[in-house]
Amino acid sequence: MPHPHHFILLRHFRRHYTTTSSSSSSVVSSINWVRDRALDHAVEKERDLKPMITLKNLIISQPSKTLPLSIIQDNKTSLNLPIRPIDFIRKYPSVFNEFFPSGISTIHPHVKLTDEIVSLDAEERVLFDTDVQKLDVANRLLKLLMIGRVNRIPLSVIDKLKWDLGLPNDYVQSVVPCFPDYFQVNGNDLELVCWSSDLAVSVMEIKGLSSFPVGYSRGFEVDKKFKKWVDDWQKLPYVSPYENLLSLEGKSGESDKWVVGLLHEVLHLLVPKKTEKDNLLVLGEYLGVRSRFKKALLEHPGIFYVSSKLHTHTVVLREAYKRDLLVTKPRHPVMTLRFSYLHLMNMVKEKNKSKKVDVVVAKKEKAKQDSNEGEVEGEGEGEEFSETESEEEIDDSDFEDVSDSDSDIEHVDNEKTPTKKTNFEDHENKNRNIRGRTSRSVKFHDSPRRNTPNSRSSENDGRRRGREKTRKNRFDEKTDSRNNQMSNDRGTRERNSPKSRSSRTESPSRKAHGRSSERPSVARTREGRF
Template identity: 40%
Template sequence: MLRLLLGRAGSSSVISLRRDGFAYEQRFSLVNIKLKWVKDRALDAIVAGEGELRAACLLVSILACDPRHCLPIYHLLKHRKQLGLSPDLRLSTFIRRYPTLFSEFPVIAGGSTVPWFCLTDGALKLHQEEIEIFQANETDLVERLQKLLMLTRDRILPLQTIDQLKWDMGLPNDYSFSLVPHYPQLFSFIHLPDDRIGLKLLCWDERLAVSQLQKSSLAAAVEHYHHQWQQQGVQTLGFPIRFTRGFGLKKKCMQWLEEWQQLPYTSPYVDASHLDPRTDVSEKRIVGVFHELLHLTLQKKTERKNVSNLRKPLGLPQKFTKVFGRHPGIFYISHKCATQTVILREAYDCEKLLQKHPLVGIRERYAAMMKEGLLNRSRGLYKSSPCKSQEEDKDHSLQELEFSTPYNILSEDNLDENLRAPC
């Protein structure tokens, strides 16, 4: 039964759906099954290795926007909140950890020394390569954004919600004015009822309205590795399932999961308002939505908090994130870096990402440069900076400022002006 349940690695297993007993019950009620969480060291290592990478890449992007590629500490402090660093870590301390990316020089101003930071030649060269990859993969990034909006009921998301996902999806940090305006036939900025600015998809692309699970199923069917069962036009697909080594399933859980895999699959791109949220059929649809959402990310993972405000746009019931815990064979929740990160298990072989986007390669090179800088610094190859963080102490209040555009104060008249690139 276990082999039937799990199927081949990386593929789904589907069996004929019975109408009696357990399968029938799942159609009309949500079965009360709870699977345990088991630590996965390989997937935890993926999250832990990215602890400070995002902050460093964002700082590189900010500094690269300046014509001199150099800014004072009090300017960088304005972006503090978006960096996601620990509150007790000084920004200047963080920047000085990575001398292969950032160099520092003091400037005397008002009788005190102010630290200025600029990009090293290596960081500037790597950033230029990153821009070239953005340009070469622009169509792919635009389609990811289209599919994200197509998952929602009204094809609309607040920019703040997209901002939370832009790193994971590979969107440029300044996507709202460097990418979106180039496609006026696809996207439009709109004012939401709560006075925020939202992004609306103007046209539906049927070519994109196919989930990754459906694509994989079709490919597997062609190779005769997968069988799909249909009744009255309803498609039945099972999700690829992998468990942490040593994960034990009780017989009751195995039976439930086997039957759950056989339930009808509802594409995340179709209207599911007719489904009763109290059933396992509805739960399978929710799993399908997040399965697809994670496939839209570069590394098939995102922080749990990034999807917490997607309930209404995606038309999901209350406590929808419980599906992550109920399906540990599909999703893994890592607790590293003082947060919860949801990872799609099928995308990894131990720590290896099976399908690597070119932007992931750039991020790995940033990580390698950061590691080299830490090692060189520990060997004493860099002198300690004579600068004191006096200005950082004076401007500590700037840490509360947001880097993102204050969408809530934009008016229709100044919308275009506020979304124009600052660099």
């Protein structure tokens, strides 16, 4: 039962904040929900971790430490494999080995574990056998039993949270009997034996906080109405989640803050500080606050984030994460072990990625070396590729891996190229370098002949002849334009001369006589003037 001073304090605050809870529905309806990419990644990066460990435990439990693929196929639903078993096994070759046993005629392969995963499994077993880890598991179970003063929780509800609580699979046999003064199994329930006042202290009380840490996703718009409602709600008194306030009114702000504190403490008990929404609702249903858990998740996006990744809804405690990493220091040993599993699962991808990076770096160095040699050897205008490079085989993927930063070595000499260029010449000039430098942006043509390794020499010859022809055409065009300009100037001077003006007034008969008949007439006109 709650302490009497809680009722006195809550009765005092109920007078001032009755309007706060009544307007919460209208405030929440105006919330613009925003996706948090970092927290989504924190959920998504553990996509296959739990199915992998479940399958690993099944293989370890076999006497031969191997398992036929047909049995894995039959237990696909219980293993919760996201894809076909054979595809899941081949997806992680650093964890599983596929083989055909000798002396057995079968079409189905068998599966065994690699040495690295067997070593991690041995570390996991040693961890859960230590007294420190068993005490940590017992304290988590005890705090879960004391939350809300329920004092009894079905084992089926605890099994829903077993993975997130960091419990071993056999916690009923390996942990519960070691702490008879904490709890005991009574039928299908785990029952509290002795209340511990030292453990019945919430994280908020340890930190000395009365208002919850709040943070929002990038792009989340907090209007004045919503901010005022949150500030007023944060001023309500904080009641420990280890008290039972179910007798209070369900619509009061104080009761809502107690439910938020209850949910906040449960998430802090979990090792990854997150779990599926259905697991929390199952626990809330047993505690009698299922609908109020839903309301708390809806009204407080600054405290809880609900991710929709992995085809489910996962509740994440915001204050426990910075971007996609846990900020809890020191890190829990169970999470350290799980990160080792994740690193092993992604080891093949990291090796392939590192090999790809090495190939790209080697190609860059080779290209730079070839370009330097081309600057020394290719002094002629038409020598764009060296002989050794023209005989190399080219692949499209080689050029796709090269970064865009190499494009700054490409250059086109505008002074030596013609001003009028066809589309084909524009295309060729963009994809070439001058003075022996090789181009990293080579594009292959549809013609199979141009895709052959030895086609560069023929392309160079064609380009050289094309440049000579364009230079010659340019010179001819300049010569023709100069001659035309000179002829135009000559014609203009002749038209403006006195002879041309006098000839315009002559009759057509005189024009027919030609130049010889024009001279006497000019002489007679001159004599007439004098």
